[in-house]
Amino acid sequence: xxxxxxxxxxxxxxxxxxxxxxxxxxxxxxxxxxxxxxxxxxxxxxxxxxxxxxxxxxxxxxxxxxxxxxxxxxxxxxxxxxxxxxxxxxxxxxxxxxxxxxxxxxxxxxxxxxxxxxxxxxxxxxxxxxxxxxxxxxxxxxxxxxxxxxxxxxxxxxxxxxxxxxxxxxxxxxxxxxxxxxxxxxxxxxxxxxxxxxxxxxxxxxxxxxxxxxxxxxxxxxxxxxxxxxxxxxxxxxxxxxxxxxxxxxxxxxxxxxxxxxxxxxxx
DNA sequence: AGATATTCCTGGAGGC
DNA sequence: TGCCTCCAGGAATATC
Numbered sequence: 001x002x003x004x005x006x007x008x009x010x011x012x013x014x015x016x017x018x019x020x021x022x023x024x025x026x027x028x029x030x031x032x033x034x035x036x037x038x039x040x041x042x043x044x045x046x047x048x049x050x051x052x053x054x055x056x057x058x059x060x061x062x063x064x065x066x067x068x069x070x071x072x073x074x075x076x077x078x079x080x081x082x083x084x085x086x087x088x089x090x091x092x093x094x095x096x097x098x099x100x101x102x103x104x105x106x107x108x109x110x111x112x113x114x115x116x117x118x119x120x121x122x123x124x125x126x127x128x129x130x131x132x133x134x135x136x137x138x139x140x141x142x143x144x145x146x147x148x149x150x151x152x153x154x155x156x157x158x159x160x161x162x163x164x165x166x167x168x169x170x171x172x173x174x175x176x177x178x179x180x181x182x183x184x185x186x187x188x189x190x191x192x193x194x195x196x197x198x199x200x201x202x203x204x205x206x207x208x209x210x211x212x213x214x215x216x217x218x219x220x221x222x223x224x225x226x227x228x229x230x231x232x233x234x235x236x237x238x239x240x241x242x243x244x245x246x247x248x249x250x251x252x253x254x255x256x257x258x259x260x261x262x263x264x265x266x267x268x
Numbered sequence: 269a270g271a272t273a274t275t276c277c278t279g280g281a282g283g284c
Numbered sequence: 285t286g287c288c289t290c291c292a293g294g295a296a297t298a299t300c
Contacts, residue, residue: 076293077278109277111294152271173294256272274298
C-alpha cells in the first residue's frame with residue numbers, strides 16, 4: 001500500500017537507474033488504469049533524457065529534457081520492477097534505457113495512473129494542484145488553522161490529501177497512536193498543543209519509514225528484482241486484539257468505510 | 269459547503 | 285480440494 005514513504009523510496013530507487021539516462025524504448029502493454037495512458041506517451045518519451053526525479057504527495061515525477069514530466073501514482077497495488085526477468089501479466093508499462101536497463105510499472109488492481117504533464121505546469125496540474133502541504137513542511141499553527149471548525153474525525157481529515165499530502169491509512173493510524181490522539185476526536189476540537197504533537201508524530205513516522213525503506217532499497221536488486229517496500233513493525237496498524245506498548249489492547253473500528261486501528265488506553 | 273457513501277479492480281484470506 | 289464471499293486500499297464522483 002504505497003503511501004508517501006513508499007513513493008519516496010520508489011523514486012530514489014528509480015533515480016539510480018534513470019537519472020541522466022536516455023529512454024530508448026517505451027512499450028504500453030495495457031493502458032486502462034485509473035485513466036488511460038496518454039496515447040502519445042511512447043513518442044514523447046522515446047529518445048528523451050531524464051533530467052530530474054521528484055515526488056509530490058503520493059505522486060512520483062520523472063522529468064525529461066523535452067519539457068515533459070511523467071507523473072505516476074501507484075494506487076494501492078502499483079510498483080516499479082527494476083530489470084524484471086520476464087514480463088508479468090500486470091506489467092502495464094515498460095521503459096528501456098539507453099544503457100539497457102528495463103523498468104516496468106506493475107499494478108494488478110489498476111488503481112494507479114500515468115500522465116504526461118508539461119514540467120512547468122506540474123505544480124498546478126489537476127490532481128497535484130489540489131494537494132495540501134507536504135508533511136515535512138507543515139507547521140502546527142498552519143495545521144491547527146486548517147482543522148479549525150471541522151467536525152469530521154481527525155483520522156478522516158488526515159486521509160484528505162487536500163490538507164496534508166501523502167498520508168494513507170497506515171501512517172494516519174500510526175501517527176495518531178504516536179501522538180496519543182483518539183482517531184474519533186473531532187479535528188477542530190484538538191488543542192494547539194495536541195496538533196503540535198500530531199505534526200511531530202507525522203514527521204517522525206514518515207521519516208522512520210523512509211529510512212527503513214531506504215535500507216530495504218540497498219538490496220533492491222534482489223532475485224525478484226522488485227523495489228523493496230517498507231514492512232515495519234507497526235504499533236497499531238493491522239494489530240487488532242494485540243497488546244499495545246502501554247499495556248492496552250489494539251482495537252479496530254470503521255471510519256468512513258476504512259479500518260482504523262488504535263489503542264483506547266493511550267489514545268484520547 | 270461539509271460529511272458520508274459509492275465506485276473502480278484483483279488477489280488473498282477465510283468459511284464451509 | 286474447491287468454490288464462494290468478503291475485504292483491502294486511493295481518489296474521483298455522487299448524494300445527503
